[in-house]
Amino acid sequence: MFKDLLVHIPTERSPRPAIDASVSLAMSASAHLDAIATGYASTNVPFLAEGGAAIASSLQFEYERALERAEAALRVFEVEAKNARINYGRYALNGTLADAVAKAGAAARLYDLTIVSQGDPEGDTFDDRLPKELLVQAGGPLLFIPYTFRGAFKAARVGICWDGSRLAARALRDAMPFIIDAAALTTITLNASEVPPDASPERLLTHLARKGLPAKAVSLQADRSDLQASILSIAADESLDLLIMGGYGHSRLQETVFGGVTQEMFRSMTVPVMMSH
Numbered sequence: 001m002f003k004d005l006l007v008h009i010p011t012e013r014s015p016r017p018a019i020d021a022s023v024s025l026a027m028s029a030s031a032h033l034d035a036i037a038t039g040y041a042s043t044n045v046p047f048l049a050e051g052g053a054a055i056a057s058s059l060q061f062e063y064e065r066a067l068e069r070a071e072a073a074l075r076v077f078e079v080e081a082k083n084a085r086i087n088y089g090r091y092a093l094n095g096t097l098a099d100a101v102a103k104a105g106a107a108a109r110l111y112d113l114t115i116v117s118q119g120d121p122e123g124d125t126f127d128d129r130l131p132k133e134l135l136v137q138a139g140g141p142l143l144f145i146p147y148t149f150r151g152a153f154k155a156a157r158v159g160i161c162w163d164g165s166r167l168a169a170r171a172l173r174d175a176m177p178f179i180i181d182a183a184a185l186t187t188i189t190l191n192a193s194e195v196p197p198d199a200s201p202e203r204l205l206t207h208l209a210r211k212g213l214p215a216k217a218v219s220l221q222a223d224r225s226d227l228q229a230s231i232l233s234i235a236a237d238e239s240l241d242l243l244i245m246g247g248y249g250h251s252r253l254q255e256t257v258f259g260g261v262t263q264e265m266f267r268s269m270t271v272p273v274m275m276s277h
Helices: 016-029 052-084 097-108 126-137 166-174 176-181 201-210 224-237 260-268
Strands: 004-009 032-038 088-093 113-117 142-145 157-161 184-190 216-220 242-246 249-252 255-258 273-276
Touching: 004 016, 004 052, 004 097, 004 126, 016 032, 016 052, 016 113, 016 142, 032 052, 032 097, 032 126, 052 088, 088 097, 097 126, 113 126, 126 142, 157 166, 157 176, 157 224, 166 176, 166 242, 166 273, 176 242, 184 201, 184 224, 201 216, 216 224, 224 242, 224 260, 242 260, 260 273
Parallel strands: 004 032, 004 113, 032 088, 113 142, 157 184, 157 242, 184 216, 242 273
Antiparallel strands: 142 273, 249 255
């Protein structure tokens, strides 16, 4: 099972989904959980006639306010962590947007799993952008928690999204702690004729069975515009607690670009989703 966890606690929207999911997972896995909260300061400081000293003072004020927001979010986390009697740590990050992204990305590379909450589909705050950046920078799996999530996290019924790709294989391997402990597994393949024969859904079932992990296979045809909706429909039909999938995208100079299914899942996930890039 995952034993060393990191959770990002939002400072610009409700911290409850990330806190509830991460603390309950740490309890069930007897894992250590570190929490980070990232307050950031805008570099778009307006022109001030007083000169450089006034600009520096304005930036310092922004940094201090950002750190206050991060500390406030971490206090909420700490109350829950103490009540749950888990081993935990907490620290606040601040700085410019680029600084916070770099620090959070570097920190995430040391953990078995990083937990983040889904961003506001209509928002463009730092807390909405950071989880996506972490997906391409962390070098490990991220567990995305829907912003509607309440209660304890569980992964009794797990869905494995499979298209035979490198990213799907990476997600499958990264998610093995969840897969091994699951009570029921379902493999999900859309448009199976497009999957390489040597990595077919049938072969996946065979390899899972060799590990003592029997799974049910669900396969259907879907238009490219309906892929994400079809996955979530299957998740509802199978009463899945968790989806596992590759995270398709790349980062380049202040812009992170994701594939259609990944981007749509960010917008409208209905169950927790573990992604690997």
